[in-house]
Amino acid sequence: MPDTCADLLAAALAFRDEREWKPFHRPKDLALGLLIEAGELGELFLWKTEEEIARALRDPAVRARVGEEIADVQLFLLYLADATATDLPAAVRAKLVTNARKYPVDKARGRADKYTELG
Numbered sequence: 612m613p614d615t616c617a618d619l620l621a622a623a624l625a626f627r628d629e630r631e632w633k634p635f636h637r638p639k640d641l642a643l644g645l646l647i648e649a650g651e652l653g654e655l656f657l658w659k660t661e662e663e664i665a666r667a668l669r670d671p672a673v674r675a676r677v678g679e680e681i682a683d684v685q686l687f688l689l690y691l692a693d694a695t696a697t698d699l700p701a702a703v704r705a706k707l708v709t710n711a712r713k714y715p716v717d718k719a720r721g722r723a724d725k726y727t728e729l730g
């Protein structure tokens with residue numbers, strides 16, 4: 612059975628609490644950590660062409676590095692959601708509803724334009 616968001620949050624909080632790191636998990640620091648980890652993820656692709664990225668992603672070691680950085684981002688998201696009393700699945704669901712309103716399928720299908728440009 613796949614992990615749920617609640618499973619991942621429980622595991623992340625257990626990891627944090629075993630180390631008594633909760634006092635350090637202030638929203639500002641978690642938001643900065645999230646940005647730093649997102650930067651580390653972006654660094655793996657920086658200045659590479661689509662072809663270079665596609666070639667790199669055929670290498671299991673590169674895919675493992677990408678997975679590690681994605682996991683770092685996800686962990687910071689989980690910790691930030693916890694520190695701000697955000698129900699992450701509910702927030703994601705609500706945002707999808709908002710985005711569906713901003714990007715109706717009939718107007719947004721196959722387009723990468725911002726919603727203000729959809730007409």
Ligand SMILES: [Mg+2]
Nearest residue numbers: 648651680683
């Ligand atoms: Mg990292």
